[in-house]
Amino acid sequence: MATLSMSGLTKRFGDIEVIRGVDIDIADGEFVVFVGPSGCGKSTLLRMIAGLEDISGGELRIDDHLVNDMQPRDRGIAMVFQTYAIFPHMSVRENLGFGLTIAKVPKAEKEQRVMQAARILQMEHLLDRRPSQLSGGQRQRVAIGRAIVREPSVFLFDEPLSNLDAALRMDMRMEIGKLHEQLGATMIYVTHDQVEAMTLADRIVVIKDGIVQQVGAPMELYHQPANRFVAGFIGSPSMNFLPVEVQSVDHDSALVASTSLDAVRVPMRVEPLKSGDQALLGLRPQYLVPTNEQDAGQLHGTLSLVERLGSETVVDVNTRENTRLVAAIADDRTFETGTEIAFTFDPNRAHLFSAAGDGALNK
């Protein structure tokens, strides 16, 4: 079991700085998920923790030991790769026991630990197969099993499920969750699948362009995004951003309005704004409630597209100033495209952001 601490970590490839000062502390037994758009540096950060990339600046500590220059094998970590990286010329048994073979662990103990891992992942019957005789899900199990056998204090996963189909992905996701409960080890998990992040994580780290945007529990990120980028990145369908004008400001709330939005007072949590500022009002699609009476609504537009998914109905709306708005309405409802529609929402669930910049932290 181990704690992990990163302070001021940076990574350069030539002149390009890919990781730009990352500070995160991870507690013993915590499940931390790195998310972010493609190319933001998630894998690079994970590989720096693994010792596969060297660290250009800053400090990485595992259990309070500085490990910047420590070889991967000495860090007490195990890693599961997106492409599984199981050795094609070895049987499942040999793959699982590879690390122990290298470490010259006595045969009996090796056998026992391999069997135990196989039992945990319910693949005792696969032990004598070759990787080529396994399905994708089974291969990923072998890769995870190989990590388990080493009894590492930190597990590292780099998009382990992205090569699997949707149904299998859900099964494996649950299994990884169970595994974490069972082993109680520290786990760091890279993904760009929100559902994986939200369901698995104790804490989520949102990264953009090599900079940590926010660290927090899934619901914290969902309900109190630290900036517009995080607000837009977490949640599906993504949050709507409606251009509005600030009409007056209280000490922690603001009165905002636009052509399609009746004036409404919303909390001002993220950044201070002043009267007359252009701002963006963040509204989650799930929190928009359609009303039948035009005049009772706060937000007005025209229906342009209706998608009925059974469990919910997703509608696209053109507001009066012609911005696109998405609303997700629980349960199956029928709407007529082209008709006028109005929504109400709970102002306390709205987020107000400045319209300036791209909304993300930047150095």
Added chain:
Amino acid sequence: MADSKLTRSNRTGWLMSLPGFTLVALFIIVPFFFAFGLSMTNQRLVSPNPTKYVGLENYRQMLDIALVTLQPERDASGTVIRDDEGTIQYPRLRRLSRSDPAFERYKGMREWFGWQSGESHKAVVVRDPLFWIALRNTLLFVLVVAPVQGGIALGLALLVNQKLRGINAFRTIYFMPVVVSIVVVSLLWRFIYDGNDGLLNNLLDTLSFGAIPGVDWLGNPSTALGAIMAMSIWQAVGFHMVIWLSGLQTISPTLYEAADIEGASKWQAFRYVTWPGLRNTAVLVIIVITMQAFALFAQIDVMTNGGPLDSTQSLVFQAVERGYGKQDISGGSVISVVLFVLVLAISLVQRWLTRDRQN
């Protein structure tokens, strides 16, 4: 750049590559530069005298070539002297270079070949005829073998690229001589080419009911080099067939279907689909053949020893004859360097041709 020692493995990296690199350095790179150095000395394999640096003298000796015009011998009255058969008499170059200051520069040189021009005789004189003959033969060998072997190889490749039952067996057979040593092949063909009891003569005799007279293929200066060319092509053509074949197989079958729909004839399909798709392969094949042809040695050594009348001398054969046979290391090295320059020129041409395509 300050790299941490984490992902750098300088010691292991060097240790692992060192055996290979040391061997290549010692046995390829060092001799390569040695060749340049030695070619500027008077080094012999075993010699009591110390080795001396002679600069470009060896090259000057070997590459010295000139065109001289000899005026006919005239008697006192100024009439051209002719012998009994009416052939014009010319002074001997040897005598001229001793007596006439204008010809002193040609001292020690010999006529390589010459021709009649009006009354005078033009002669190409060289200091080292054997070298020039070897160079000419080698270039001739290259110029004939490269296109002929390349062309036949392409024909064979097209032949075995057909979709027929058992085609793989034919591929295997055509390739067979490639795995047989050129030395073995040469000795075998010495028997086939033999003037008295050779297979070729006897077969020709039988097939033509005695109409074709026997030829001593390797004993006749006018057929020896040609015979060696034919055999060399026979031995190596399968090699290039395989290269063409892998080129052919990169051409998408849909292109042929398209050509078929357009109503193209077989020849048109080849001209407009196959051949453009083979451009790179063609360059490759020609280059590889040329390189191999420049190395012509074993056939000569086994079959003719450079004869008859030096008609089959080659550069490598001369290099070995001098460097090893006569223990004249510097002489052999000069030829090696010349050979290398030729090969380098060829690979530069290849670079240039393939770059052309990418633009």
Added chain:
Amino acid sequence: MISHDNHGLRLAVRYAVLVLVAIIFVFPLLFMVMSSLKPDHQLLVDTGSLRAFLPVGDISFDNYAAAFQRAPISTFVINSVIVTGVTVMLSLAICSLSAFSFVFLRWSGRNLLLSILLATLIVPFETIAIPLLLLVSKLPWLGLDGLEQGWLNSYHVQILPFAADALTIFLFVQYFKDLPSELVEAARVEGASWFQIYLKIIMPLAGPVVATAAILRFLFMYNQYLWPLMVVQSDEYRPVMVGLQYFFQLDTPWGEVMAYLSLITIPVLGFYLMLQRAFIASIASTGVKG
């Protein structure tokens, strides 16, 4: 439009051409083997007819026995096996190890060294043979009898200059580059040293390129002529190709010559016919360099 007959005729023509060409490639070799089985007088008569390619008449292995009388053939064969076998083994080990460090390890000087190595691809052996001869004639060697001067007349003079070469390294480098680097990283995380990764992960996956390199090296070494001709004067170390010189004399009975040629060629041909796909593939791979 194409009648069945027409189709059949075309097919027949195609096969006829294929067979005719095949005859050109097979018959000289067939002639060699058949001749080795016939006494000289019959051999010469037979060359006038198709009997030259058939095992007819007075068939025996007498020529083989006579050839063994004329030259120490078994010594030559053993020498060839030793020189070829050891060189192929050494070359596979040394070149694959070099290529491994070039592809998977990061170290200073790596790119420079690799470029230098690949530059030697365009140096034909024939152009360095003479200076190499001088070099090995001066190199010291620590033998059983102490320090010796000069490598001539030995096994190592035939082996070491060919124990590493750019083409083999290049073939391994190309192959290794296509292997997923995650395999190496996974092994590193599992605690394997570089040498263990080479031995336990990479080499077991290198089967195809090992076969290619082994075949190319084998053909090159077994068929070598110029080099052993220059560096070996004693029968004790002479390989089969140079041993041929025993049969160069003009008065050599052709039957014996053909027996010797068959003897040193048939094993290779057998080998080739067994593994023809691998042979052809390996030759094709030499074409992709550059």
